[in-house]
Amino acid sequence: xxxxxxxxxxxxxxxxxxxxxxxxxxxxxxxxxxxxxxxxxxxxxxxxxxxxxxxxxxxxxxxxxxxxxxxxxxxxxxxxxxxxxxxxxxxxxxxxxxxxxxxxxxxxxxxx
Amino acid sequence: xxxxxxxxxxxxxxxxxxxxxxxxxxxxxxxxxxxxxxxxxxxxxxxxxxxxxxxxxxxxxxxxxxxxxxxxxxxxxxxxxxxxxxxxxxxxxxxxxxxxxxxxxxxxxxxxxxx
Numbered sequence: 001x002x003x004x005x006x007x008x009x010x011x012x013x014x015x016x017x018x019x020x021x022x023x024x025x026x027x028x029x030x031x032x033x034x035x036x037x038x039x040x041x042x043x044x045x046x047x048x049x050x051x052x053x054x055x056x057x058x059x060x061x062x063x064x065x066x067x068x069x070x071x072x073x074x075x076x077x078x079x080x081x082x083x084x085x086x087x088x089x090x091x092x093x094x095x096x097x098x099x100x101x102x103x104x105x106x107x108x109x110x111x112x
Numbered sequence: 113x114x115x116x117x118x119x120x121x122x123x124x125x126x127x128x129x130x131x132x133x134x135x136x137x138x139x140x141x142x143x144x145x146x147x148x149x150x151x152x153x154x155x156x157x158x159x160x161x162x163x164x165x166x167x168x169x170x171x172x173x174x175x176x177x178x179x180x181x182x183x184x185x186x187x188x189x190x191x192x193x194x195x196x197x198x199x200x201x202x203x204x205x206x207x208x209x210x211x212x213x214x215x216x217x218x219x220x221x222x223x224x225x226x227x
Contacts, residue, residue: 004155033214040121040219042116042217043215048214088153090156100146100148102158103155105155106154108153
């Protein structure tokens with residue numbers, strides 16, 4: 001089945017540690033996105049990539065980094081510089097034209 | 113400043129009745145609007161969309177209405193079912209030459225449908 005796979009579903013980070021969240025899609029979509037959701041909040045855009053080897057900062061990129069070496073993969077690293085990383089992280093992708101974004105099932109990141 | 117606003121954090125409706133979820137936006141350049149449904153610990157799933165050239169789009173029990181002059185859209189669910197209980201997000205975007213721009217999301221409305 002085609003879709004977006006995020007892993008792990010739950011992740012714990014120690015103080016001062018970097019962690020990487022995985023996002024893989026087999027939909028042959030060009031554009032991929034990372035969002036953060038906090039309780040009672042909408043989805044806020046962290047980073048996005050319209051094409052391989054290119055990515056752009058979203059509204060809340062500080063403390064995060066990404067790479068887009070392959071079309072299928074868009075990993076997100078939460079660095080130690082992100083002081084409030086506890087949140088639900090969602091990855092999405094979209095094909096060409098006027099289409100809705102498809103989302104993965106998310107990764108919940110917590111601090112130990 | 114929020115460009116997409118869902119002013120009702122929650123809504124409770126009786127099963128079988130109509131649910132109306134509202135969304136307001138400030139950027140008159142937005143030309144594509146979507147509704148997503150989200151269950152806890154899952155990613156949002158796409159429900160229905162509408163282009164700014166239309167004022168209504170219907171898909172089964174779900175209808176989205178767009179009032180461009182008021183910068184307002186609404187999602188109607190008729191009849192409401194307990195399985196519709198979820199958080200509903202409104203989103204808007206700009207189209208650039210046929211390619212969809214980034215989505216701007218509202219904060220969501222939690223719908224509870226009581227049996």
